[in-house]
Amino acid sequence: MTTVLAAKGLNKRFDDLVAVDGVSFEIAEGETFGLLGPNGAGKTTSISMVAGLLEPDSGTVHVGGTAIRTSSTDGRAEIGLVPQELAIYPDLTGAENLKFFGRLYDMAGDELERRVGEVLEVIGLSDRKDDLTREYSGGMQRRLNIGIGLLHRPRLLILDEPTVGVDPQSRNSILESVENLSGQGIAVLYTTHYMEEAERLCDRVAIIDEGVIQAEGTRRELVSLVGEKDRIRVTMTGDVEEVARIASELPNVHEASVSDSGVDVLAAEASTLLPELLSRVSAAGANVTGVAVFEPNLEAVFLHLTGKALRD
Numbered sequence: 542m543t544t545v546l547a548a549k550g551l552n553k554r555f556d557d558l559v560a561v562d563g564v565s566f567e568i569a570e571g572e573t574f575g576l577l578g579p580n581g582a583g584k585t586t587s588i589s590m591v592a593g594l595l596e597p598d599s600g601t602v603h604v605g606g607t608a609i610r611t612s613s614t615d616g617r618a619e620i621g622l623v624p625q626e627l628a629i630y631p632d633l634t635g636a637e638n639l640k641f642f643g644r645l646y647d648m649a650g651d652e653l654e655r656r657v658g659e660v661l662e663v664i665g666l667s668d669r670k671d672d673l674t675r676e677y678s679g680g681m682q683r684r685l686n687i688g689i690g691l692l693h694r695p696r697l698l699i700l701d702e703p704t705v706g707v708d709p710q711s712r713n714s715i716l717e718s719v720e721n722l723s724g725q726g727i728a729v730l731y732t733t734h735y736m737e738e739a740e741r742l743c744d745r746v747a748i749i750d751e752g753v754i755q756a757e758g759t760r761r762e763l764v765s766l767v768g769e770k771d772r773i774r775v776t777m778t779g780d781v782e783e784v785a786r787i788a789s790e791l792p793n794v795h796e797a798s799v800s801d802s803g804v805d806v807l808a809a810e811a812s813t814l815l816p817e818l819l820s821r822v823s824a825a826g827a828n829v830t831g832v833a834v835f836e837p838n839l840e841a842v843f844l845h846l847t848g849k850a851l852r853d
Contacts, residue, residue, distance in 0.1 A: 573722070575733060577743075585625070619696045621692075640653060663721065683704070716738065771836050774806075780825065
């Protein structure tokens with residue numbers, strides 16, 4: 542896939558505070574890349590350098606092959622930035638906000654009208670486009686903020702903690718909007734301190750703490766760092782001791798034990814093991830009444846790598 546963003550060796554110090562220390566990552570076209578870490582980890586400083594708002598002490602940023610610097614506007618049109626703070630005008634309607642920002646990107650006429658309509662559809666605000674944005678809920682304002690970042694069709698969209706302070710329903714709407722972006726070929730850089738958002742949205746995640754990327758990879762690759770396994774809980778009636786013995790002999794099973802209502806199986810890959818496991822359970826004459834799979838998560842990885850919980 543085509544690389545849209547390449548950040549290499551970014552460093553930033555504020556007096557005695559090292560805010561970002563040697564941060565490097567790349568994002569491909571159509572990929573959602575997450576920076577996961579607690580408040581103060583260096584996420585916002587990193588994306589400020591990527592967006593050309595803050596000059597790194599050292600390191601480089603290229604978007605679409607163009608170097609991004611604070612001293613130049615080159616490559617800026619390839620970037621859409623959605624900051625934590627709302628950047629909308631409360632006395633304008635949703636459509637008027639989008640048209641205003643569109644003109645800043647030299648969009649006009651039919652092209653601007655058409656694009657405003659498209660973006661309103663993407664963010665789910667078509668039916669509220671003529672309402673003043675001060676009348677919008679917090680979640681709607683956040684979605685409009687995302688729409689402004691999308692308006693000029695950027696190759697890279699940067700979202701800095703876009704769900705902070707919104708209600709659960711609005712949060713889900715925002716996440717659904719972000720999920721649709723990769724299908725449009727947009728590279729998305731998503732910062733969050735919510736583990737569940739990173740797991741839901743991101744193709745790859747970089748865990749960042751104290752300005753340093755501690756690890757990077759897919760969810761499965763990161764989880765493998767701590768050696769955690771999937772846990773399968775099979776609720777059943779029948780000879781649970783025999784089922785536990787049978788399960789323990791299957792490939793990639795690390796442990797099988799009797800639980801209150803059946804058998805718990807600890808395995809490397811639940812998805813590949815499950816069909817064979819259920820076949821063996823049935824052959825043993827047991828009656829399966831339920832199956833649940835519990836996968837290890839990024840919270841455990843963060844704790845393993847940093848020695849603290851994600852929200853500390």
